[in-house]
Amino acid sequence: MRTLTLALSLVLFASLQARAELVERSVRPEMRPAETAVQGSLKTVALNAKIRPIARPVVVQKERAVTPEAILAATSNAGFKRWISGFRKRALSAGISPAAFDRAFRSVQYDAKVIERDRNQSEFTKTIWEYLDSAASEKRIANGKAALAAHADKLNAIEAKYGVDKEVVVAVWGLESAYGEFRGDTPIVSALATLSYDGRRGRFFESQLIAALKILQAGDTTPENMTGSWAGAMGHTQFIPTSYLAYAVDFTGDGRRDIWADDPSDALASTAAYLGRFGWQKDVPWGVEVVLPDGFDYGLASRKITKSPADWAARGVLSADGKPVPNHGAGSILLPAGARGAAFMVFKNFAVIERYNAADAYVIGVGHLSDRIGGAGPIKASWPREDRALTFKERQQMQRLLTAAGFNTRGVDGKIGPNSVKAIKGFQRSAGMIPDGYPSLNLLNRLKN
Incomplete structure (x- = not known):
């Protein structure tokens, strides 16, 4: 079982604090080390999301002559200037035209606030129930139902085309930007350039910056309109540039994949295309809440162990209403709060949502919010x-x-991964505790004593 440690965090990228000023008003948990998450501190807010179906056209700025020298002259940080000169050569080698580069970098400035956010990582985390209190709050559920109704026609069309349940698409939208209310207003090129130059993961962010320049060069948006989180995630459903290049779609047929517009059509369709690409199964749940029998072998609570719902039922694992779980394919048992909290039987669609954000809490948040919607x-x-x-x-x-x-954890990094879970279970067995692998305060106190 992969234990949840919940702090905020994007799909696929860098530091515990990333994805956005906007995500400070939404909710994202800490991601597993392999995916490395992204965002700022969690703040619970009243999500009075406004549905804004009218598209805002891309504002095309009148072109002015710009030169590499002018770009450097406008930048105050000397080291940053040198980095831009070197990066320009790498960008051109990657296929970015001189004109596209200079246009994108015309107003680029070193942003110290981006670095401050990247490095200001809180040591505190959220429990799964605290996370879900916000992720599936009554306000977010109500706003999700309103969004589902307001955009019914387009969501039905997206569901029909990509085979992804519209409630799940809306739930992702709700968690990523509060249904478009908080998309972020940080200039993406400046943020990514700053992180590439002075960040802890320069190579990763430089690859995102190259991808962002390719998006601009293709004409999907302008540098002025390419805004989002301070860590580079963009639009209603917070695509990072490389994911955008690979999966974003032009659902409206206007020749642009515009995930930034007030009209969320392209963003929602892009999210559905992304989930569909990784094998989403329509009308199949992400997971089902279950009740475990007395004497359950907690060694079976592992994502690596899958059984049919009938096999689980034979072991006494039933749905929360006391009935055998319908056959949704092979499922595994997930205990996000250990033996004392809710238990879930999760299926293939759980793993598909993981491709969007690898934290178990995020997947449960999307799945449960979609169910409530x-x-x-x-x-x-x-x-x-x-x-x-x-x-x-x-x-x-x-x-x-x-x-x-x-009980060797194979390192002291503060991350409760598989080695730590194995060690926790070993100690719990030796101490006569339920071996659920959950790193509770009670367990820590037992270890101290």
């Missing part, structure tokens, strides 16, 4: 709300104590 009820099981998430330092302490007790 579609009319389903809340999660039935209770959560251990008297508990709290461990801080980064406490997770490091837990790893040290586990290793000292003979």
Whole structure:
């Protein structure tokens, strides 16, 4: 089982703090180390999302003569100037025309606030129930139903074309930008250039910057309209540039893949195209809440172990209403809060949503929000709300104590990955505890004593 440690975070990219000023008003959890997440601190807000179906045309600025020398003269940071000169050569070698580069970099400035956000990573995390309280709040559910109704025709057409349930597309929209309300207003080229020059993951961000320049060169938008998060995610559903190039679509047929416009058509269709590309199965749930029997073997609660719903039923695993889970294909058991919280049987569509954001909490958030938008009820099981998430330092302490007790976590990085989960389960068995692999405060106290 992959244990959740929840702080905010994009799909596929850099640092615990990234994806956006806008995402500070939305919700994204910490991603697994392999995907490395992205964003700023979680803030719960009232999401009075406004549905804005009228497209705002791209504003084409009148071209003015611009030279590389003029670009450098406008930039105050000397090191940044040198980096731009070197990067220009690399960009041209990657197929960016001199005119496209100079147009994109005309107003580029080093943005110290971007670096501050990238490096200001909180050590605190959110529990799964705190995350879901915001991800599937009553306000977000109501706004999702309103969005579903307001854009019914286009969502039905998108569902028919890409085979992805419209409720899931709307749920992604809701978590990424509060249904388009908070898309971010940071100039993407400046942000990515700053991160490429002075960031901790320069190579990654430079690849995103090259992709952004290709988008501009293709004419999908202008540098002025290419805005989004301080970490480079863009539009209603927060595509990073490389994902945009690979999966964005022109659903409106106007010749541009405009995920920035007030009309969300291209953004929603691009999200559906993305999920469809990775194997979404229409009318099949992402997961189902289940109840585990007394004496359940918690060693079976692992994404690596899959069984048919009938096999799980034979072991006493039933849906929350006490019935066998219908046959949705092979499923595995997920315990995001350990043995004391809700349990889920998750299917292939869970893994598809993971391609958008690899954090289990995000997937559950999208899945549960989509269910609620579609009319389903809340999660039935209770959560251990008297508990709290461990801080980064406490997770490091837990790893040290586990290793000292003979249960090697293979490192002290504050991230509860597979090695740490295995070590936790080993200690829990030795201490007569339920071996659910969950890094609780109670477990830490047991280790201390």
